[in-house]
Amino acid sequence: MNLIRSEWTKLRTVRSTWIAALSAVAAGVALSxxxxxxxxxxxxxxxxxxxxxxxxxxxxxxxxxLIIGMxxxxxxxxxxxxxxxxTSMVFVPSRSRLLAAKAAVVAAIGLTVGLVTTLLxxxxxxxxxxxxxxxAAGLADPGVAGALVGAALYxxxxxxxxxxxxxxxxxxxxxxxxxxGALLLVPALGPSLPGVLGDLFGRLWPITAGQSxxxxxxxxxxxxxxxxxxxxxxxxxxxxxxxxxxxRLRDV
Amino acid sequence: MTKLTxxxxxxxxxxxxxxxxxxxxxxxxxxxxxxxxxxxxxGFLGPNGAGKSTTMRMLFGLSRPTAxxxxxxxxxLTELDDPARSIGALLDAxxxxxxxxxxxxxxxxAQAAGLGRRRVGEVLDLVGLTSAAGRRAGExxxxxxxxxxxxxxxxxxxxxxxxxxxxxxxxxxxxxxxRTLMRDLAGQGRTILFSSHLMSELELTADDVIVVGQGRLxxxxxxxKFVEDNTTQAVTVRAAAPDALARALSESGVIFAVxxxxxxxxTGTDTSTVGKIAAAEGIALDELVRVRESLxxxxxxxxxxxxxxxxxxx
Numbered sequence: 001m002n003l004i005r006s007e008w009t010k011l012r013t014v015r016s017t018w019i020a021a022l023s024a025v026a027a028g029v030a031l032s033x034x035x036x037x038x039x040x041x042x043x044x045x046x047x048x049x050x051x052x053x054x055x056x057x058x059x060x061x062x063x064x065x066l067i068i069g070m071x072x073x074x075x076x077x078x079x080x081x082x083x084x085x086x087t088s089m090v091f092v093p094s095r096s097r098l099l100a101a102k103a104a105v106v107a108a109i110g111l112t113v114g115l116v117t118t119l120l121x122x123x124x125x126x127x128x129x130x131x132x133x134x135x136a137a138g139l140a141d142p143g144v145a146g147a148l149v150g151a152a153l154y155x156x157x158x159x160x161x162x163x164x165x166x167x168x169x170x171x172x173x174x175x176x177x178x179x180x181g182a183l184l185l186v187p188a189l190g191p192s193l194p195g196v197l198g199d200l201f202g203r204l205w206p207i208t209a210g211q212s213x214x215x216x217x218x219x220x221x222x223x224x225x226x227x228x229x230x231x232x233x234x235x236x237x238x239x240x241x242x243x244x245x246x247x248r249l250r251d252v
Numbered sequence: 253m254t255k256l257t258x259x260x261x262x263x264x265x266x267x268x269x270x271x272x273x274x275x276x277x278x279x280x281x282x283x284x285x286x287x288x289x290x291x292x293x294x295g296f297l298g299p300n301g302a303g304k305s306t307t308m309r310m311l312f313g314l315s316r317p318t319a320x321x322x323x324x325x326x327x328x329l330t331e332l333d334d335p336a337r338s339i340g341a342l343l344d345a346x347x348x349x350x351x352x353x354x355x356x357x358x359x360x361x362a363q364a365a366g367l368g369r370r371r372v373g374e375v376l377d378l379v380g381l382t383s384a385a386g387r388r389a390g391e392x393x394x395x396x397x398x399x400x401x402x403x404x405x406x407x408x409x410x411x412x413x414x415x416x417x418x419x420x421x422x423x424x425x426x427x428x429x430x431r432t433l434m435r436d437l438a439g440q441g442r443t444i445l446f447s448s449h450l451m452s453e454l455e456l457t458a459d460d461v462i463v464v465g466q467g468r469l470x471x472x473x474x475x476x477k478f479v480e481d482n483t484t485q486a487v488t489v490r491a492a493a494p495d496a497l498a499r500a501l502s503e504s505g506v507i508f509a510v511x512x513x514x515x516x517x518x519t520g521t522d523t524s525t526v527g528k529i530a531a532a533e534g535i536a537l538d539e540l541v542r543v544r545e546s547l548x549x550x551x552x553x554x555x556x557x558x559x560x561x562x563x564x565x566x
Contacts, residue, residue: 002363002364002365002366003363003364005363006360006361006363006364007360009356009359009360009363010349010352010360013352013353013356013357013359013360014349014351014352015351016351078349079349082346082347082348082349082350083343083344083346083347084347084348084349086309086312086314086341086343086344086347087341087343087347087361087404088361088364089312089313089314090312090313090329090335090339090341090343091335091336091361091364091365091408092335092364093313093329093330093332093335094330251309251314251315251316252309252314252315
C-alpha cells in the first residue's frame with residue numbers, strides 16, 4: 001500500500017499526468033461528437049442495416065487511446081530520462097514490486113479516464129442522435145451496458161500496454177512511435193494485407209480485436225466482443241511480462 | 253543537527269569483494285575489494301572513468317556485478333529488510349523530475365519507505381530547503397539539487413550513506429556545509445562513503461581513503477597514512493643573508509635548490525633540522541615552512557601510473 005501511495009504521489013504531482021488524462025477525455029469526446037455530426041443530416045432509412053449507435057458514439061477512442069497509452073508510458077519513462085529510477089530502486093530494491101505498484105496506479109487512472117470518456121461520449125452522442133430523429137441507444141438496451149464496460153476496460157488495457165511499452169523502451173519518444181504503430185497504423189493498414197497476414201494484422205490484431213469489446217451489434221470481419229477482450233488482455237499480459245522482465249533484469 | 257536521529261543509527265561495513273564489472277571488452281571495475289567502516293568518513297577517490305560510479309551502481313543494485321559482491325553489513329541491497337532505514341543514496345543530484353516540487357519529490361520516497369509528511373518537513377529543514385519546499389526541482393541550482401538529494405538520502409535516517417560526488421558543483425559555503433554534515437553523520441556512528449575525482453575535496457573531509465584507477469584498487473588506507481606514504485617531505489627556508497644560508501646548508505650536506513624568490517627548497521629533511529643548521533651559524537631566518545607535495549599531484553601521479561600500466565597491458 002505504501003508503494004501504491006508513493007507511485008500515486010509521483011503521478012499526481014506532475015502536470016503531464018493531468019494534461020494526458022484531461023486531453024484523453026476531451027479529445028475522446030470531441031472526436032466522438034465530430035464523428036457523429038456526419039450522421040445528423042442522414043435520415044434513418046439511409047443508415048446501413050445493423051448500424052450500431054453505441055459503437056458509433058465512441059469513434060473518439062481512436063485518438064483517446066493514444067493519449068491514454070502515453071499516460072501509461074509516462075508513468076515510467078521520465079524516471080529513466082532523469083535517472084530518478086535509480087533512487088526509486090534504492091528505496092524499493094524489488095523491481096517487480098515497484099513496477100506492480102506503477103501498474104496498479106496506472107490501471108486505476110486508465111479505468112477512471114476510460115469510464116469518463118466512455119460515458120460522456122456515449123451520452124452526448126446519443127442525445128445528438130435522438131434530437132436528429134435517428135435511432136439512439138440507451139443504457140437499458142440489451143448489450144449496451146456491457147459494451148460500455150468493455151469500452152472502459154479496453155482503454156484500461158491500453159494504459160497498461162503503454163506502461164509496459166514504456167518499461168521496455170525507457171524513452172517517451174520511442175514509446176510514442178511504438179504506440180502510434182500498434183494503435184493506429186497496424187489497425188489501419190493490416191486488413192489490406194493478403195491472406196493469413198490480413199487476418200493476423202486485421203481481425204486478430206489485439207487492438208482491432210479489442211475494439212470489438214464496445215460493439216453491441218456484431219460486425220462482419222470482427223471477432224466477438226468477449227473474444228476480442230480476451231485477445232487484448234492476453235496481448236497486454238504478454239507485453240507486460242516482457243516489460244517486467246526487461247525492467248527487472250536490465251542494468252539501469 | 254536536531255531531529256536527525258529518531259533511532260540510534262547503526263552503521264555497518266560496506267564491503268566489496270572481488271567486485272568486477274565488464275562492459276564488452278572493457279573492465280570498468282576490476283577485482284575490486286575494500287571495506288568502508290562505520291564511524292568514519294571514507295573518501296572514494298579516482299579520476300573520471302575509474303569505476304567509482306559503476307561500483308556505486310552495483311552497491312545500489314542498479315547494475316549486476318560480472319563477478320564478486322558488494323554488500324551492506326554482509327547483505328546485498330536486495331536482501332535488506334528495510335532498505336530506506338539501512339542505506340541512503342545520493343546518485344546524480346540532477347536525477348529529479350524537473351516539474352515536481354521538492355516536497356512532492358520527497359513525499360513520494362517517504363511514502364515508499366512508509367514515512368509520512370512530517371519526515372519530509374524534517375529533512376527539508378535539515379538541509380535548509382524549507383523555504384524552497386514548494387518550488388520545482390527543475391528550477392533549483394545544482395547546489396540546491398545536491399541538498400535535495402541529501403534530504404532524500406536521509407529520509408529513512410539510515411545507518412549507511414553513500415554519496416556519489418556530493419561536493420560536485422557546490423559553492424564554498426555548500427562545500428563547508430556538506431563536509432560538516434558528513435563529519436557529523438559519521439560522528440554519530442554511521443558509515444559514510446562518498447566519491448570524488450578531486451583529491452582536494454577529500455583533504456578536509458575524509459578519514460579513510462579508497463583510491464581507484466582503471467577500475468583497480470590503488471590504495472586503501474587512512475588519509476593521514478596515505479599522505480605520509482606518498483608525499484615527500486620538503487622545507488622552504490629564507491634568510492636575509494642567502495649566501496651564508498647556502499653555505500651552511502651545503503656544509504651540512506642537505507639537498508636543496510634555490511627558488512626564484514631566493515628562498516631555498518630543502519628536501520629530505522624537516523623544519524627543525526634546517527632551523528638548527530641556521531642557528532648553529534647564527535643566521536636569522538625570515539621564513540621556515542614545511543611544504544608538502546600537493547595531494548592532487550600525488551593522486552595524479554598514482555593514477556597516471558595505473559593508466560600507463562593499463563595501456564601497456566592492453
